[in-house]
Amino acid sequence: MNIFQDTGKYALLMRRVLVQPDRWRMFFRQFPKELEKLGLESLPIVIIISVFIGAIMTIQTKLNTENPLLPTYSTGLVTRDTLLLEFSSTILCLILAGKIGSNIASEIGTMRITEQIDAFEIMGVNSANYLILPKIVAFVCMMPFLVIFSMGVGLFGGYLVGVFTNIITTADYLVGIQYAFVPYYVFYSIVKSVVFAFLISSVAAFYGYYAYGGALDVGKASTNAVVNSSILILFFNLLITNLMLN
Amino acid sequence: MIEVKNVDKSFDGNQVLKNVSAVFHTGKTNMIIGASGSGKTVLMKSIIGLHHIDNGKIEYDGRNLPDMLMGDIRILRREVGMLFQGSALFDSLTVLENVMYPLEMFSNTTKDEIIERARFCLKHVDLQEKAYQLAPSEISGGMQKRVAIARAIALQPKYLFCDEPNSGLDPQTSLIIDRLIHDITREFDITTIINSHDMNSVMEIGENIVFIEKGENAWQGTKEDIFEVENKSLNDFVFASELYKKVKKANK
Numbered sequence: 001m002n003i004f005q006d007t008g009k010y011a012l013l014m015r016r017v018l019v020q021p022d023r024w025r026m027f028f029r030q031f032p033k034e035l036e037k038l039g040l041e042s043l044p045i046v047i048i049i050s051v052f053i054g055a056i057m058t059i060q061t062k063l064n065t066e067n068p069l070l071p072t073y074s075t076g077l078v079t080r081d082t083l084l085l086e087f088s089s090t091i092l093c094l095i096l097a098g099k100i101g102s103n104i105a106s107e108i109g110t111m112r113i114t115e116q117i118d119a120f121e122i123m124g125v126n127s128a129n130y131l132i133l134p135k136i137v138a139f140v141c142m143m144p145f146l147v148i149f150s151m152g153v154g155l156f157g158g159y160l161v162g163v164f165t166n167i168i169t170t171a172d173y174l175v176g177i178q179y180a181f182v183p184y185y186v187f188y189s190i191v192k193s194v195v196f197a198f199l200i201s202s203v204a205a206f207y208g209y210y211a212y213g214g215a216l217d218v219g220k221a222s223t224n225a226v227v228n229s230s231i232l233i234l235f236f237n238l239l240i241t242n243l244m245l246n
Numbered sequence: 247m248i249e250v251k252n253v254d255k256s257f258d259g260n261q262v263l264k265n266v267s268a269v270f271h272t273g274k275t276n277m278i279i280g281a282s283g284s285g286k287t288v289l290m291k292s293i294i295g296l297h298h299i300d301n302g303k304i305e306y307d308g309r310n311l312p313d314m315l316m317g318d319i320r321i322l323r324r325e326v327g328m329l330f331q332g333s334a335l336f337d338s339l340t341v342l343e344n345v346m347y348p349l350e351m352f353s354n355t356t357k358d359e360i361i362e363r364a365r366f367c368l369k370h371v372d373l374q375e376k377a378y379q380l381a382p383s384e385i386s387g388g389m390q391k392r393v394a395i396a397r398a399i400a401l402q403p404k405y406l407f408c409d410e411p412n413s414g415l416d417p418q419t420s421l422i423i424d425r426l427i428h429d430i431t432r433e434f435d436i437t438t439i440i441n442s443h444d445m446n447s448v449m450e451i452g453e454n455i456v457f458i459e460k461g462e463n464a465w466q467g468t469k470e471d472i473f474e475v476e477n478k479s480l481n482d483f484v485f486a487s488e489l490y491k492k493v494k495k496a497n498k
Contacts (some may be wrong), residue, residue, distance in 0.1 A: 116336055
């Protein structure tokens with residue numbers, strides 16, 4: 001029963017969020033701040049995770065495909081396609097659901113329990129629109145760049161394996177990552193990431209906006225935001241993959 | 247003037263307000279008093295429209311709030327200022343920006359005029375200029391209340407609501423905040439409603455007092471009437487402390 005109630009409440013909240021701002025000037029004042037907070041400040045974690053996963057994926061692929069019948073470039077090819085198709089969109093978004101989701105839910109949740117949201121409402125401000133819309137738009141705008149960046153850094157991580165170890169040669173790796181490249185995979189990955197960015201920011205905002213009680217409840221809202229946005233990411237991943245790759 | 251007529255409000259079958267009626271006058275400090283859990287905060291939030299009432303009328307100079315569309319409510323709220331119990335200042339903005347916020351949102355004046363008005367409001371509540379660029383977390387509780395009052399009056403409201411304005415403040419600062427609210431009410435001819443259980447405030451600035459008990463309007467009158475009235479629950483509430491018992495005796 002709760003799932004239907006929450007879905008209805010979420011839809012009603014989005015109806016308040018996705019409208020024209022009261023003042024565009026105020027929106028454009030918030031927007032760059034959110035771009036920086038949600039996008040640019042996520043770059044370090046994106047770099048660290050992508051470079052390590054790219055390197056680990058290259059080593060594991062090489063070790064698991066030791067077969068003279070397989071071409072030497074296959075490791076690079078598998079690493080590239082895994083990064084493009086799944087890691088840089090889905091796995092990265094699952095990680096960012098933790099970072100960004102908890103950030104948004106706790107920020108808005110704290111504003112709720114300290115009556116700051118009530119203060120907006122008393123002033124006649126559409127608090128949902130003012131607080132949530134810049135976050136959603138900023139994160140949706142930044143996500144494709146984060147994904148493309150992650151792809152590049154991940155591939156570079158794989159390249160470092162060739163440079164620093166004898167597991168694979170850099171030449172084989174470079175041939176592999178260029179072999180039979182399908183640009184559509186990048187498009188598919190970006191589409192997924194945009195949907196996931198919307199889900200992470202809006203679901204987290206929903207749990208924060210309807211938080212009540214004290215600090216413990218803000219923590220609970222934060223946890224719910226991360227758990228539920230992660231589940232939704234996996235569900236929509238299946239849906240979009242079926243639609244775009246099947 | 248705000249008139250509350252036969253208001254009922256319940257949460258999940260638990261009736262919190264029962265047939266409450268009261269009149270809050272313009273240019274006076276109207277106070278809602280009552281014990282904790284008596285329903286006074288629910289009444290105030292219902293008057294503002296943060297809670298939807300089950301039955302009754304809430305009239306702002308003849309405009310019935312429950313009949314209004316969302317757009318009209320938002321316009322009405324621009325005539326309303328509110329001082330929250332915890333001040334509810336926006337953490338991400340400085341003191342000056344907090345006061346500028348409603349002006350930037352709803353006035354069509356230039357940035358210089360907005361800054362000038364915000365500074366005027368902050369001066370009016372006696373806030374030192376060196377605090378203007380500080381974050382709300384960097385100033386004291388009393389100063390936060392002053393900023394919240396300055397923000398509430400920035401748009402020259404017709405109605406001012408104060409939810410427990412003295413909570414967490416020392417007696418001296420409480421008195422200053424009380425007098426500030428009272429002076430602003432008189433000066434700008436605002437309908438002010440204060441929600442409080444602080445008897446010092448009631449005796450200091452209360453002009454029209456509504457006593458709520460178990461969700462019902464148990465009594466309404468002036469602070470002078472309190473000493474005369476024979477209402478047991480009101481007497482138990484008001485004269486709970488030895489000091490006020492003595493004051494009552496002396497008055498008799």
